[in-house]
Amino acid sequence: MTKKKTARWVHKDLLGLEYLSKEDIELLLDTAVSFREILDRKIKKVPALRGKTVVNLFYEPSTRTRVSFEVAAKRLSADVINIAVESSSVKKGETLNDTGRNIEALKADIIVVRHNCSGAAAMLGRNVNISVINAGDGWHEHPTQALLDMFTLRGKIGKLEGLNVSIVGDIAHSRVARSNIWGLTKFGANVTVCAPNILIPSGIEKMGVKVTDNIDEALKDADAINVLRMQFERDDMKAFPSQLEYFKNFGITEERLKKSKKNIIVMHPGPINRGVEISSEVADGGNSVILEQVTNGIAVRMAVLFWVSQVRDKDVKNEINY
Amino acid sequence: MKLIIKNGRVIDPANKIDGVMDILVEDGKISKIAGVIDAKTETVIDASSKIVMPGIVDMHVHLREPGREDKETIFSGTNAAAKGGVTSVLAMPNTVPSLDSTGIIKTLKDVIKKTANVNVFICGAITSGRAGKELTDIGALKKEGVVAISDDGASVDNDKIMLEALREAKKEKLVVICHSEDKSLSGRGVVNLGFTSTRLGLKGISKESEYNRVSRDIKLAEASGAAIHIAHVSCAESVEIIRKAKKSGVRVTAETAPHYFSLNEEDLLGYNTNMKINPPLRTKGDTLAITGGLKDGTIDAIASDHAPHTESEKEIEFEHAEFGSVGLETELAVSVTELISKNLLTWSEFVEKISLDPAKILCIDKGTLGQGKDADIIIVSPEKEWVVRKEDLISKSKNSAFIGKKLKGAVEYTISKGKIIYKTL
Numbered sequence: 160m161t162k163k164k165t166a167r168w169v170h171k172d173l174l175g176l177e178y179l180s181k182e183d184i185e186l187l188l189d190t191a192v193s194f195r196e197i198l199d200r201k202i203k204k205v206p207a208l209r210g211k212t213v214v215n216l217f218y219e220p221s222t223r224t225r226v227s228f229e230v231a232a233k234r235l236s237a238d239v240i241n242i243a244v245e246s247s248s249v250k251k252g253e254t255l256n257d258t259g260r261n262i263e264a265l266k267a268d269i270i271v272v273r274h275n276c277s278g279a280a281a282m283l284g285r286n287v288n289i290s291v292i293n294a295g296d297g298w299h300e301h302p303t304q305a306l307l308d309m310f311t312l313r314g315k316i317g318k319l320e321g322l323n324v325s326i327v328g329d330i331a332h333s334r335v336a337r338s339n340i341w342g343l344t345k346f347g348a349n350v351t352v353c354a355p356n357i358l359i360p361s362g363i364e365k366m367g368v369k370v371t372d373n374i375d376e377a378l379k380d381a382d383a384i385n386v387l388r389m390q391f392e393r394d395d396m397k398a399f400p401s402q403l404e405y406f407k408n409f410g411i412t413e414e415r416l417k418k419s420k421k422n423i424i425v426m427h428p429g430p431i432n433r434g435v436e437i438s439s440e441v442a443d444g445g446n447s448v449i450l451e452q453v454t455n456g457i458a459v460r461m462a463v464l465f466w467v468s469q470v471r472d473k474d475v476k477n478e479i480n481y
Numbered sequence: 482m483k484l485i486i487k488n489g490r491v492i493d494p495a496n497k498i499d500g501v502m503d504i505l506v507e508d509g510k511i512s513k514i515a516g517v518i519d520a521k522t523e524t525v526i527d528a529s530s531k532i533v534m535p536g537i538v539d540m541h542v543h544l545r546e547p548g549r550e551d552k553e554t555i556f557s558g559t560n561a562a563a564k565g566g567v568t569s570v571l572a573m574p575n576t577v578p579s580l581d582s583t584g585i586i587k588t589l590k591d592v593i594k595k596t597a598n599v600n601v602f603i604c605g606a607i608t609s610g611r612a613g614k615e616l617t618d619i620g621a622l623k624k625e626g627v628v629a630i631s632d633d634g635a636s637v638d639n640d641k642i643m644l645e646a647l648r649e650a651k652k653e654k655l656v657v658i659c660h661s662e663d664k665s666l667s668g669r670g671v672v673n674l675g676f677t678s679t680r681l682g683l684k685g686i687s688k689e690s691e692y693n694r695v696s697r698d699i700k701l702a703e704a705s706g707a708a709i710h711i712a713h714v715s716c717a718e719s720v721e722i723i724r725k726a727k728k729s730g731v732r733v734t735a736e737t738a739p740h741y742f743s744l745n746e747e748d749l750l751g752y753n754t755n756m757k758i759n760p761p762l763r764t765k766g767d768t769l770a771i772t773g774g775l776k777d778g779t780i781d782a783i784a785s786d787h788a789p790h791t792e793s794e795k796e797i798e799f800e801h802a803e804f805g806s807v808g809l810e811t812e813l814a815v816s817v818t819e820l821i822s823k824n825l826l827t828w829s830e831f832v833e834k835i836s837l838d839p840a841k842i843l844c845i846d847k848g849t850l851g852q853g854k855d856a857d858i859i860i861v862s863p864e865k866e867w868v869v870r871k872e873d874l875i876s877k878s879k880n881s882a883f884i885g886k887k888l889k890g891a892v893e894y895t896i897s898k899g900k901i902i903y904k905t906l
Contacts, residue, residue, distance in 0.1 A: 177680070225541030254797055276798035277682035278752035297800075299682030334682060361685060 168466040172284035172291040173301030176341040179298035184342060187462045192258050194465075195310075195458035197234065201222045207238035207465055212267040216258065217240045217294070218274045223429055223453065224294050228271045231460035240267070246296060255279060256286040263287045267364045269467060272296070277334075277465050287439040301346055303340030303463055304428050307456040309346070310379070311448055314455070315424055319346035325377040327409060328387025328436055331360040335428045340366050353377035355398065355409070373416060374409050387409050389436045402435050416446065424448055482899060483507050487522055489528025489860060493535065494833045495849035503867060504533065506856040509899035510534035514850060522811065524901070528860050531893060534832045536568025536599075536857035537813060538839040538848050540658075541712060541736060543805070544570070546592060547585070548577025553789040553877045555589075558809070559598040561787075561876035565667075565810040566892035568857035569600040569671040569840070569847050571784075572723040574611065575634040581606035581617045583625045588628065593795070599897050600857070602657060602845060607632045607646045616646055625651045626723075628843045637696055638664065647705035649894070656708045656734075656842055659698040662760065663720070666690035671800050677746040683800060685763050692718040699726045699733055708732040710842055713786050714759040715741045717770030724779040734842050736782035738819055740806060740882050741814035752787045754795045754802035756882045758766075758788075769798060772825050781838045785812040787877030806882035815883060817863060817890025849896035860894040867891055867894075 168186060176184065197203055213232040215225050225241065230452045232239045238358040244258070253261075255274070261287065262270055269290045272280050277297030284291040313319055324343055330336045343350050344367040351369040352359065353376075363368045364370055371377050391402055399405075416423060425446045427438075442449060483597040484506045491514065504511060508771055515522075539562065555572075564667045572589075574580035580589065586603060593601045597723055605627035609615045611634065619630060624886040630650060637643040650657045655777040662729050667690035674685025697819040699722065701708040711723060714737045723735050756762060788805025795802050816835060820826040826828065826834070840848030847857060869883045895903035 254793070256796060276800050278799040280796065281752050297682045315509070337680075337682060360679040361674050362679050365676045366680070 161391055163435065164264055167437050168469060171467065172280070173463050173467060174281050174291070174293050174295075176302045176338045176345070177218045177300065179333040181345045182308070184309070184345060187306055187459065187466065188313060190457040190462035190465060191310050191455070193454065194234075198454065198457060204234055204236060204312055206236045208468055211237045213239050213269045213271060213375070213383060213464065214262050214267045215239065216262065216270050216272045217242065218244045218246065218279075219273075219295070220297045221273055223229055224273065227453070227456045227459050228294060232464055233284050235461055235464055237464070238381055243422035255283055259283045259287045261407045263289050269464060277439065279442055290470065292463055292467060294434070297334065298337070299334050299443065300341075301334040301339045302338050303456070303460050304335050305342045305461040306463070307452055308339055308385060308428070309342050310459050311426065311452050312424065312435040315448065316382065319348050320344060322348040322381050323351070324348050324383045324385065325351040325353055326387065327374065327411065329358045329385070329389055330354045331358045331397065332390065333387050335385070335387060340368055344368070352461050353409070355400070355405075370430045374415065377378070378419040379424070381419055381423055383426060384411065385428070386437050388428065388430065388432060390409045391435070406435055409436070410450055411441050413438065413440050413444070417442060422446070426452060429453070483520070483522040484524035484526065484899065485522045486526045486528050486533055486858065486860065489533035491533045492828045492832045493850040495837050498850070499829050504850065504858065506858070506899045507898070509856055511850055511854050511856050514852060518587070522707060522872035526860065526894060532828060532861040532863050534828075534859055534861065535836045535848050535850050536859050536895065536897065538569040538836050538845070539567045539785050539787070539809065539812065539841075540571040540782060540839040541738070542570040542572060542762070542809065543788045543789065544572045545573065545576060546790060547589065549693070549846050551791055553738060554590050554596070556596040556598070557600060557875070557877040558787070558789070559596075560599060561807070561809045561874070562599045563895045563897070564875055564892065566859040566861065566895055567599060567809055567861070568895060568897045569602060569845070571602045571604050571629065571783045571843060574604050574606040574631060575631045579606045579611045580604070580627075581609050581611070583618070583621050584621065586625045586803055592777065600847070600903055601842060602628045604629045604633070605632050605681070606630065607657065608642065609635055611635050613637045615762065616642065616649065619646070619649045619653050619655065620901055621726055625653055627655070628845055629656045629658050629710070631660065631712070633660045636660050636662050636664070640697070643698070644701050644705055647701055647707035647709070651705055654844075656710050658710045658712050659695075660712050661693045661694035661698050663690045666693065671757060671761070672749055673746045673763050675746070677749060681749065681752065684734045687791055688716040688763070691716055691760050692722055695722050696717045699723070699731055703731045706732070708734070709737040713738050713741070713760060714771065714774070714780060714806065716763050716767045720770045720774040720779055724777070726775070727779060733780040734838075735779065736784045736786060736839070737775065737780050739808060739812050739819070740787040742768050743815050743819040744882060751802050752799045754797070754799055755806055755880045755884065756843075757799060757802050757804055758806055758882065759804035772820065775820070775834060775895060776825060776830075781842060782836065782838065783812065783816055783834045785809055787876075789876055790879055790880050791878060795880045805880070807874065807878055807880055809904050810876060811869055811881060811883045811888065813861065813892060814867070814888035814890040818888045820891055825829045856896055856899040858896040862891045862893055863890065865891040882893055
């Protein structure tokens, strides 16, 4: 086997971790390490994206991810424009493709898109020549969230290979879960998903994960858990047991953590529902890295913005076979 | 007008013909078919090394007229048909308004007379507005000339209404075409339920939503004694249920569409909305069950389910895009590529599926090259390869699931009632 001298980034878009190789992901994580250092400097800015324009195109409400991308782009000296669109205008208003083409015509360089429809980022990426970064599409993928989760884990433990990571919560409707599964399994981590049966999507075991509806089993050998936000306001959650019952059976509490590894890392993509999927004691406790994740998110997004902006050949097609 | 087609390999399963022969056409009819014919005609077509077969009888076509002429019209759709080697189509009733009254059918027949380029047969609606609530006047529709009834696009959910429809259809000697889908199970799904729907983060459509309703439709057909035809069979379970029903003597026939034996759910991994079809593309295992069903006769017919949609209905987010693919211009080549080239069907079996059997199911005098029959004939280059390009499609809508695919088998001539209505340069 010949070792590559330098990893080369060839993707115009970042659509999901399913479509990246382990080497691609490693390159992003390694680059993020250098950018993470910048965030602790007195002057937290480098000129890598000076003269470039990043447009945050958000069809769903989001504070954390949008602000994180904005900070990341500004730390790289890019100009940032935020566009928030009512997703209800999808049917009557301008189409996503037309909006994308207009942003391209405004000479922006990168679109960061958040959309409630799975596949929206892939479609946009196909229809514009500028770069598209998926900031979450429907239930499909949220690649930068998974990258920051992996970055945090790797930083804490030093490696991802062989780690036991349990993802707990609404797996069926979670793009965070899917991106984490694709990313972690590429590095040889052992991923377990844990949820009530109706929140386990069909065929998920084919993604290379273990499935359980027993929280104690999910916690037993875990080096880390990623606790997903429960969205009880969803329509299809009406048939679901109450918040209280969920917390009783799946909530991450200190009592439960006592039965797990002592140094278990507790992650959460936020925003957290205290007392719904996680107790306040755990969220604020010594095992929690929830706020570190937020800081690391900036570094990871800087790495993503940096690499997609380096792709010179705008004819590079996006990575999904069409 | 006389024409002669010489030296082609003539495939006519109705008359058990598969051999090199000449065909003489006079006054729109086939006047003679024999080893060698010497006759003086204005037109002589040399069909050496080509296949000569009855024109395709496509029993599942959405021509969209009246109401959605932005997607397709009788004129544009039948031109696409001619290019695809299709000489007879069954126009489905989910137009706007739907084909549920003699008035609307009279008007449509007038448009067909003026603008159609191939034979257009009409499928009437089972219920008023295809709403599943109130039966149409099935007897009157029959008198007006419909050759089948269906609420295609929707299933008649109410068992009692469906049973009444079947009894009425039996009385009128009309086949009932069933869009077998239990909406309470398929819900707002957009792709096959399973690993692929999970991977794509899209809502799934279970196979149960199809085969449960196939089962029900078969039970009601048995109870009523009516003839039913199951449209667009997509999964293994449905094939098995139909196989058993046929063995036990139920009057059931079935069709599948080319995409169900040539594509599977994994082709959707790039969110190509042209492959968003209802029922959805299923698994590789299902495509094998479909070809198995074609081979052993469980599935009688291949029909395109030609479903034109505008770009603004397709070039949008996957879950918002309309269901369906155009198919008239590709059904022959997809079948040749996937079935004949792979030795899954012989030419003769293929002609039965795509021409003869659909004609039999609809009780129309088509699908054969018998002496005295309408000269609906196509000439095909069996080995010629071509690539489906969006810009080459002549249907008003370009939403083909096969764009970019290399296919084998090209229509060289389409002859309808003795007239050449399409030929390649």
